[in-house]
Amino acid sequence: MNTETITQTLIQVRRQRPLVHNITNVVVTNFTANGLLALGASPVMAYAKEEVADMARIAGALVLNIGTLDEEKVTSMILAGKAANEAGVPVIFDPVGAGATAYRTEAAARIMNEVKVDVLRGNAAEIANVTGKQWEIKGVDAGSGAGNTRELAKEAARRGQMTTVITGEEDVIASEDSLILIHNGHPMLTKVTGTGCLLSAVIGAFCAIEQNTVLAAASAAAVYGIAAEAAMKMSGEEGPGSFQVEFLNQLSKVDARNIEAFARVETFN
Amino acid sequence: MNTETITQTLIQVRRQRPLVHNITNVVVTNFTANGLLALGASPVMAYAKEEVADMARIAGALVLNIGTLDEEKVTSMILAGKAANEAGVPVIFDPVGAGATAYRTEAAARIMNEVKVDVLRGNAAEIANVTGKQWEIKGVDAGSGAGNTRELAKEAARRGQMTTVITGEEDVIASEDSLILIHNGHPMLTKVTGTGCLLSAVIGAFCAIEQNTVLAAASAAAVYGIAAEAAMKMSGEEGPGSFQVEFLNQLSKVDARNIEAFARVETFN
Amino acid sequence: MNTETITQTLIQVRRQRPLVHNITNVVVTNFTANGLLALGASPVMAYAKEEVADMARIAGALVLNIGTLDEEKVTSMILAGKAANEAGVPVIFDPVGAGATAYRTEAAARIMNEVKVDVLRGNAAEIANVTGKQWEIKGVDAGSGAGNTRELAKEAARRGQMTTVITGEEDVIASEDSLILIHNGHPMLTKVTGTGCLLSAVIGAFCAIEQNTVLAAASAAAVYGIAAEAAMKMSGEEGPGSFQVEFLNQLSKVDARNIEAFARVETFN
Numbered sequence: 001m002n003t004e005t006i007t008q009t010l011i012q013v014r015r016q017r018p019l020v021h022n023i024t025n026v027v028v029t030n031f032t033a034n035g036l037l038a039l040g041a042s043p044v045m046a047y048a049k050e051e052v053a054d055m056a057r058i059a060g061a062l063v064l065n066i067g068t069l070d071e072e073k074v075t076s077m078i079l080a081g082k083a084a085n086e087a088g089v090p091v092i093f094d095p096v097g098a099g100a101t102a103y104r105t106e107a108a109a110r111i112m113n114e115v116k117v118d119v120l121r122g123n124a125a126e127i128a129n130v131t132g133k134q135w136e137i138k139g140v141d142a143g144s145g146a147g148n149t150r151e152l153a154k155e156a157a158r159r160g161q162m163t164t165v166i167t168g169e170e171d172v173i174a175s176e177d178s179l180i181l182i183h184n185g186h187p188m189l190t191k192v193t194g195t196g197c198l199l200s201a202v203i204g205a206f207c208a209i210e211q212n213t214v215l216a217a218a219s220a221a222a223v224y225g226i227a228a229e230a231a232m233k234m235s236g237e238e239g240p241g242s243f244q245v246e247f248l249n250q251l252s253k254v255d256a257r258n259i260e261a262f263a264r265v266e267t268f269n
Numbered sequence: 270m271n272t273e274t275i276t277q278t279l280i281q282v283r284r285q286r287p288l289v290h291n292i293t294n295v296v297v298t299n300f301t302a303n304g305l306l307a308l309g310a311s312p313v314m315a316y317a318k319e320e321v322a323d324m325a326r327i328a329g330a331l332v333l334n335i336g337t338l339d340e341e342k343v344t345s346m347i348l349a350g351k352a353a354n355e356a357g358v359p360v361i362f363d364p365v366g367a368g369a370t371a372y373r374t375e376a377a378a379r380i381m382n383e384v385k386v387d388v389l390r391g392n393a394a395e396i397a398n399v400t401g402k403q404w405e406i407k408g409v410d411a412g413s414g415a416g417n418t419r420e421l422a423k424e425a426a427r428r429g430q431m432t433t434v435i436t437g438e439e440d441v442i443a444s445e446d447s448l449i450l451i452h453n454g455h456p457m458l459t460k461v462t463g464t465g466c467l468l469s470a471v472i473g474a475f476c477a478i479e480q481n482t483v484l485a486a487a488s489a490a491a492v493y494g495i496a497a498e499a500a501m502k503m504s505g506e507e508g509p510g511s512f513q514v515e516f517l518n519q520l521s522k523v524d525a526r527n528i529e530a531f532a533r534v535e536t537f538n
Numbered sequence: 539m540n541t542e543t544i545t546q547t548l549i550q551v552r553r554q555r556p557l558v559h560n561i562t563n564v565v566v567t568n569f570t571a572n573g574l575l576a577l578g579a580s581p582v583m584a585y586a587k588e589e590v591a592d593m594a595r596i597a598g599a600l601v602l603n604i605g606t607l608d609e610e611k612v613t614s615m616i617l618a619g620k621a622a623n624e625a626g627v628p629v630i631f632d633p634v635g636a637g638a639t640a641y642r643t644e645a646a647a648r649i650m651n652e653v654k655v656d657v658l659r660g661n662a663a664e665i666a667n668v669t670g671k672q673w674e675i676k677g678v679d680a681g682s683g684a685g686n687t688r689e690l691a692k693e694a695a696r697r698g699q700m701t702t703v704i705t706g707e708e709d710v711i712a713s714e715d716s717l718i719l720i721h722n723g724h725p726m727l728t729k730v731t732g733t734g735c736l737l738s739a740v741i742g743a744f745c746a747i748e749q750n751t752v753l754a755a756a757s758a759a760a761v762y763g764i765a766a767e768a769a770m771k772m773s774g775e776e777g778p779g780s781f782q783v784e785f786l787n788q789l790s791k792v793d794a795r796n797i798e799a800f801a802r803v804e805t806f807n
Binding site for chain 2: 563564566567608641642728729730776780782
Binding site: 026029030033034037038043044045046047048049050051054055058072244245246247248249250252253 | 294295296297298299300336337338339340366369370371372373459460461462463507508509510511513514
């Protein structure tokens with residue numbers, strides 16, 4: 001993947017302003033909506049079982065996030081996911097905290113059984129959990145090192161026949177037959193809640209206008225990481241409050257010039 | 270309406286700090302509370318059917334917003350709305366996304382059948398939908414032009430016997446026998462989620478201390494638009510993250526001098 | 539309590555990054571998570587009755603907040619609280635708005651009957667309400683003066699055999715046999731929603747690593763107040779939007795030097 005692909009995809013997102021339907025958690029709702037707006041997409045949150053199928057059908061992408069799940073939300077996610085599948089609307093799934101409790105593990109499995117997921121995004125521990133792999137979990141972090149993360153992403157992609165994105169020190173985007181690494185981003189992202197969740201939503205916006213979900217997800221991850229680096233340059237040592245504000249600013253500003261200058265992409269086929 | 274009315278109404282809001290009871294959507298809850306606090310009002314969010322009637326009765330205004338509705342919230346909105354009606358507490362209704370799904374359209378109609386709404390606020394497409402009018406919807410925007418928006422507001426006001434506020438390039442405030450246009454505001458407001466929802470809540474704060482709902486709503490819209498213009502001056506080209514922060518700052522600062530200098534109001538009787 | 543205790547407790551929070559399980563209200567969820575992250579703790583929000591007990595057991599502290607309660611949340615709070623009690627995980631309870639409606643008063647009482655609360659935190663009116671005391675409520679403020687607040691905190695602590703924190707102009711931390719006053723903080727905190735709720739969560743983070751709940755709560759209140767004062771120095775006259783951003787920055791920065799220079803603590807035994 002070259003930088004021109006990233007730039008063109010971003011331009012199309014801003015031109016088409018795709019409607020991204022989010023069924024997400026209560027912690028990150030506002031940040032997700034503001035992040036999508038800043039980027040140039042059009043967010044909508046709709047959760048009621050009476051309307052989620054209708055909303056998913058008219059959306060450009062559907063993003064499911066189990067961060068604060070309950071039975072009603074799981075029901076709505078499955079209804080929305082099936083409607084999206086039928087309408088050809090790409091589905092992004094973010095299995096927040098899968099493995100932390102038995103209920104989350106089970107709910108994530110249930111959603112993936114009922115809905116064809118196009119892009120799965122999480123940290124290594126979450127992806128290992130939904131792929132049924134043993135994974136050494138150290139605190140909230142996923143252990144073992146970058147090499148294994150790549151293998152894990154490839155295996156998850158093969159088993160689930162879906163693009164898999166594992167974010168961390170490097171972002172790994174894998175399909176059954178390709179692998180892209182994005183080396184952009186900044187550790188300050190871990191000091192602001194919902195930065196992983198918002199990336200899943202941004203991947204949704206890119207998938208809405210680019211059918212190749214590997215290119216879409218990798219472009220989204222690159223734009224996101226470049227915005228984070230720019231936000232760190234602007235907010236410097238001020239702290240996580242200023243970084244969050246500046247990150248929203250920078251999501252609205254990333255352009256061809258930044259992408260050309262700062263994208264760090266490795267492609268394997 | 271002259272600028273002195275706007276200033277006096279704002280001063281009374283800050284002096285009396287009215288309690289504004291919000292039943293609103295999960296995207297904008299925090300922003301709504303912080304916006305009301307910045308302005309000088311006193312926000313409360315309470316949603317449980319067991320307490321909404323009690324809370325609505327002691328509030329200065331009740332604001333109902335269907336942005337992320339479900340059956341429980343609709344039930345609570347109707348209970349709260351009826352209690353507010355009985356207690357003489359003004360009710361502001363924001364039919365977010367009415368028309369986007371059949372469920373929203375139906376729920377908005379149900380609420381308006383059961384509750385006497387004092388002020389209805391939305392964009393042109395939402396107001397057209399709840400008024401039963403055909404309206405050309407272009408994406409998330411409402412088409413057709415300013416002249417029609419004024420007619421639409423007047424018709425909605427006549428049919429529903431309530432003050433109707435349509436926000437957009439110009440804000441139109443209509444009752445059965447009067448029309449006020451507010452030409453303040455800035456397009457950057459559309460880059461921050463919940464700015465329409467917060468305006469509905471701010472209208473609630475103004476209605477809590479001014480019984481003439483047309484003057485209250487128009488004063489609220491003017492103060493809001495002036496704060497947005499001031500926030501743009503302060504945040505300049507920084508982006509939507511900085512604008513949101515500065516907008517909260519400016520809501521706390523709008524005063525007689527700004528209002529005198531910047532309010533752009535047209536009144537028709 | 540000396541400043542060295544405060545510093546050492548803060549250092550341990552940052553070193554151990556305790557998992558703080560919050561069942562909280564929809565207004566403050568994002569701010570609570572970002573505040574805990576900025577401080578150096580690890581927030582998790584989990585509400586479903588199917589998983590709250592599992593999550594509470596693996597947490598360092600459990601924080602229950604009834605700001606936007608409903609029956610499902612009360613059920614989850616009681617399940618989580620009992621699991622925390624059995625596992626020896628400290629429970630912090632924030633009875634937001636107790637007394638404002640009969641339902642809140644009753645729900646707060648129910649939770650305190652079913653769950654052993656280790657630290658109770660609220661304003662004077664809320665603490666009086668859950669302690670069954672008459673208290674003159676003036677608007678959203680609790681009347682009567684500082685002397686009475688100390689007596690109230692001591693009585694609540696005695697009756698409930700728990701550390702009680704009453705925040706206001708001075709923060710009062712009382713157990714059955716000790717009393718600490720913290721004179722840090724700034725009135726601007728009342729212009730940002732959720733600053734009381736976030737303090738309850740921060741007390742949770744401190745209780746996760748310090749078994750003496752009086753020292754933990756007093757250290758948390760001191761760090762919190764010092765961060766607020768630093769944020770005011772940085773944001774100056776800018777307003778509540780900038781203050782909130784700067785407050786998150788300063789939560790990440792408070793250190794031994796600030797604590798040594800600015801902590802204003804009075805200890806009575």
